[in-house]
Amino acid sequence: MQLILNGINHRYGSMPVLSDIDLEIPAGEIVCIVGPSGCGKSTLLRLIGGLERPDEGAVLEHGAPPADSLNPLTYIFQDFALLPWRSVAGNISLALEDHGLGKAKTDAIIDDVLARTKLSDFKTALPRQLSGGMKQRVAIARALAVRPAVLLMDEPLSALDSQTRELLMDDLVGLWSKTPFTAVYVTHNLNEAVRLGHKIVVLSRRPGRIREVVSIDMPLAERADRVGELASKQEQLWSLIRDEAAAADMELIDA
Amino acid sequence: MPENPTSQPVPFRGGGFNPRPRALIGLAVMVVLIAVWETGCRTGIIHPLVLPAPSEAATAFMELVDSGLLWTHLGASLSRLVIGWTAGTILGITVGFAIGLFSLARAGMVPLVAAIFPIPKIALLPLFIIWFGIGEGSKVATILFGTFFPTVVATYGGVDNVDRGLIRMGQSFGLSWVSIVRKIILPGALPAILPGFRISAAIAIVLLVAAEMIGAEFGVGAYILMAGSLMAMDQLIAGVAILSTIGLTVSWIIGRAEKALLRWRV
Ligand SMILES: Nc1ncnc2c1ncn2[C@@H]1O[C@H](COP(=O)(O)OP(=O)(O)OP(=O)(O)O)[C@@H](O)[C@H]1O
Numbered sequence A: 001m002q003l004i005l006n007g008i009n010h011r012y013g014s015m016p017v018l019s020d021i022d023l024e025i026p027a028g029e030i031v032c033i034v035g036p037s038g039c040g041k042s043t044l045l046r047l048i049g050g051l052e053r054p055d056e057g058a059v060l061e062h063g064a065p066p067a068d069s070l071n072p073l074t075y076i077f078q079d080f081a082l083l084p085w086r087s088v089a090g091n092i093s094l095a096l097e098d099h100g101l102g103k104a105k106t107d108a109i110i111d112d113v114l115a116r117t118k119l120s121d122f123k124t125a126l127p128r129q130l131s132g133g134m135k136q137r138v139a140i141a142r143a144l145a146v147r148p149a150v151l152l153m154d155e156p157l158s159a160l161d162s163q164t165r166e167l168l169m170d171d172l173v174g175l176w177s178k179t180p181f182t183a184v185y186v187t188h189n190l191n192e193a194v195r196l197g198h199k200i201v202v203l204s205r206r207p208g209r210i211r212e213v214v215s216i217d218m219p220l221a222e223r224a225d226r227v228g229e230l231a232s233k234q235e236q237l238w239s240l241i242r243d244e245a246a247a248a249d250m251e252l253i254d255a
Numbered sequence B: 001m002p003e004n005p006t007s008q009p010v011p012f013r014g015g016g017f018n019p020r021p022r023a024l025i026g027l028a029v030m031v032v033l034i035a036v037w038e039t040g041c042r043t044g045i046i047h048p049l050v051l052p053a054p055s056e057a058a059t060a061f062m063e064l065v066d067s068g069l070l071w072t073h074l075g076a077s078l079s080r081l082v083i084g085w086t087a088g089t090i091l092g093i094t095v096g097f098a099i100g101l102f103s104l105a106r107a108g109m110v111p112l113v114a115a116i117f118p119i120p121k122i123a124l125l126p127l128f129i130i131w132f133g134i135g136e137g138s139k140v141a142t143i144l145f146g147t148f149f150p151t152v153v154a155t156y157g158g159v160d161n162v163d164r165g166l167i168r169m170g171q172s173f174g175l176s177w178v179s180i181v182r183k184i185i186l187p188g189a190l191p192a193i194l195p196g197f198r199i200s201a202a203i204a205i206v207l208l209v210a211a212e213m214i215g216a217e218f219g220v221g222a223y224i225l226m227a228g229s230l231m232a233m234d235q236l237i238a239g240v241a242i243l244s245t246i247g248l249t250v251s252w253i254i255g256r257a258e259k260a261l262l263r264w265r266v
């Protein structure tokens, strides 16, 4: 399944937040969205996943999602959004319970995604017993459990320290290399963008419009070892948003 | 680093602000208090007409047990308490959820709750007697009413405080409305609802006694009233001790419930 964003405009009250966004999210690719703080990245992601309606334009699904997909558009949140009163397995089963799969099938899915995210030993742990990195892996496992057609990630690694972030990036690359998934990945971190993005969309400061789309052809699996070659891309991205970021930083929030 | 002839450890400024359970202290405080009281009475410092000795109250209590009336009084009181509190709590949680979830219920009910909550329910007892009769009805209604309002306020406060991010997460996974309410909002509001039980249970006991003082044949409140009018201070103290025991038991049960249901909190 492919997503097509058609002439999206959105405002909060009288403040325009997104302006004329046209974008294609091809199947099996990771599209990164970068831009200065407050430019509307999270808003765009909420529009893509149907949590909010755009004022103008539309987000179109092109082609049907795979038949076995339980929740085609699935989020991974920056703050993990785990239920603190449910165990790791319970948090994953939350996403499955409404689908009436039966206990055997549910358990099989949970075991499978826990194994894929290397969490099998923590099945019965409560979120408060887990480190930040583990919590995000639980959230990733929960997202994988519903077999999404598109993963929508809003700064999934921003709450983590840089070592954990590095490990989780490897995990994401590993997961993608085994079974390529489609994803929209919002981040502040240009290094994450060049490590994970097939396409990197640079937004201007608010109202966010697309300034440039940078493509990177290097296979994801090779990027960790070839960071030197990525540095120029990262430099290019930084020069695109530096002035905007500085200006956005000086803006009053609700000016 | 310059040589410092008078090196000393950094002064400690942390610690505190973290009360821990100490099981025996509460018991010790009670034992000491009763011992002081008993000695005061035995030595004549406290006049027996002012305050009877704990041992006399204990004797009065044993008489009550022997006469077999303890269970009659206790049974009458507990059944009113349980029925009134349970009904008030169920209604309160229901209305609290409605206020927390629906704009219309919020707009309609919040001012009403604010207007009726501060009225002492005892003041309404004569009205309840006219409406529900002098028997069990008016007593249960008083307790129900008294329990209802604090539960409503605690519940909708709890619902309001549920992390919106978790609700959005539920929506993003396509959970049904019922699932979101049952699996996200209800457990999320529980940390606010359970402490509300402590308050509503205390209010229920206060109202129970007040209601039993008007036209009840049996009940701890009736027993205390009778003791008071006979100036039987030992029986009065025994009756008050029974109430305290009910209060302690209820608080213990709620504490256990909190431990079991809120284990997930730090
Ligand atoms: N629900 C809302 N109501 C009103 N204004 C909002 C709402 N959500 C976001 N905004 C405003 O819209 C603008 C864009 O917000 P958004 O969260 O999409 O930015 P962002 O690019 O994700 O920022 P950040 O990089 O800080 O995460 C901000 O100015 C924000 O204050």
Ligand SMILES: [Mg+2]
Residues within 6 Å of the ligand: A041, A042, A043, A154
């Ligand atoms: Mg954001």
